[in-house]
Amino acid sequence: MKEVVITLTTVDTVTDVYMIYLYKVNGLHGNANTMIAMIASNTVFQLILVLVTYKKKGWRTVLKEWLVTLLFMRPFVDAWRVHKKHDDSETMTDPLAAMIMNKGIELATESIPGCVLQCYVLLLNPSLGSSR
Amino acid sequence: MTGLTSAMIAYDVDTSEKQRQKQPKFYGFIKDGRHQRGRTFFLMTMISTLHNLSRSLGYAILAVVDLNLALRFFVGEVGANHLYKLLRRDFYYWVRLEGVLSVIISLVERTLVKVITDFTVSGRVRVLSAGGGNH
Numbered sequence: 001m002k003e004v005v006i007t008l009t010t011v012d013t014v015t016d017v018y019m020i021y022l023y024k025v026n027g028l029h030g031n032a033n034t035m036i037a038m039i040a041s042n043t044v045f046q047l048i049l050v051l052v053t054y055k056k057k058g059w060r061t062v063l064k065e066w067l068v069t070l071l072f073m074r075p076f077v078d079a080w081r082v083h084k085k086h087d088d089s090e091t092m093t094d095p096l097a098a099m100i101m102n103k104g105i106e107l108a109t110e111s112i113p114g115c116v117l118q119c120y121v122l123l124l125n126p127s128l129g130s131s132r
Numbered sequence: 133m134t135g136l137t138s139a140m141i142a143y144d145v146d147t148s149e150k151q152r153q154k155q156p157k158f159y160g161f162i163k164d165g166r167h168q169r170g171r172t173f174f175l176m177t178m179i180s181t182l183h184n185l186s187r188s189l190g191y192a193i194l195a196v197v198d199l200n201l202a203l204r205f206f207v208g209e210v211g212a213n214h215l216y217k218l219l220r221r222d223f224y225y226w227v228r229l230e231g232v233l234s235v236i237i238s239l240v241e242r243t244l245v246k247v248i249t250d251f252t253v254s255g256r257v258r259v260l261s262a263g264g265g266n267h
Contacts, residue, residue: 012133045240082144096148100141107141108244111134112251115184119192 013072016114023121026128031121035114042110046074046102053092074102135181138252143173180252187251213246214239 016039023032050065068077078099080086086095093101122128143162145151147169151159162172195202217223225238248254 096144096150100145103137103141104244104248107134107137107252108247111137112184112188112247115134115188115251116191116195119188120195123192123196 012111016110019114019118022128026125028121028125028128031117034117038110038113038117042106043069045105045109049098049101049105053098055092056090057088078102134184134252135177135179138180138184138248138254139173139176142176142254143169180254183253184251209250210243210246214242217242 016035020032020035023029023035046069047066050069051062054062054065068074078095081095082099091098146159146162148159162169191202191206194205214223223238223242224234225241
């Protein structure tokens with residue numbers, strides 16, 4: 001089940017990038033920038049979570065985990081750790097809790113506001129994205 | 133996609149052996165068995181997706197009419213929840229922090245959980261340390 005959702009989450013990132021491109025092309029720069037701000041806030045919150053979770057393990061681990069987040073590989077890595085029942089006593093949370101926290105941050109800062117924004121833009125520009 | 137993620141969070145926690153052992157009265161609403169689990173997951177996804185769509189569309193219509201009104205509505209909704217939590221002395225998040233940091237982290241966490249609860253009705257956030265009674 002997780003594998004399907006993780007793959008779809010990555011596809012979701014690609015569709016977000018496409019939405020930004022579509023808004024920019026159609027001159028909706030304000031909306032495109034709002035979408036970028038949502039993705040940025042999602043990344044910032046996840047970076048803070050990484051810092052809190054891996055603080056005890058030292059800066060080298062924190063930097064490695066930050067890189068995973070910045071490359072949008074977090075869903076894959078979290079799913080892999082849950083699947084392998086990865087156990088690390090030095091981290092603040094177990095892999096399942098970490099995955100849920102990251103998913104929660106993504107939902108609240110990117111997916112839900114993104115959905116509201118896309119509905120708003122579509123209501124104001126009904127022909128957006130259509131070939132006519 | 134939002135509904136799917138929300139359902140996955142609730143599904144993963146509820147079917148976790150560790151969680152079921154820890155709190156058997158709280159976790160376990162998803163029955164064992166491949167078909168039951170699949171059916172429950174599908175229904176949770178549909179509930180979250182439809183709920184998110186109705187709320188998002190409602191907010192979007194409000195924003196089209198008056199953007200400031202939509203923002204005020206959001207602040208009012210979240211503010212009322214925080215006020216309720218403060219009055220019940222339940223505002224601080226369970227992570228042990230001190231000073232201003234504890235207020236900031238609690239404020240961020242309570243706001244994020246409120247947004248997830250309102251837009252997805254995820255089964256996970258009804259846990260007392262997260263959404264609690266406002267679910």
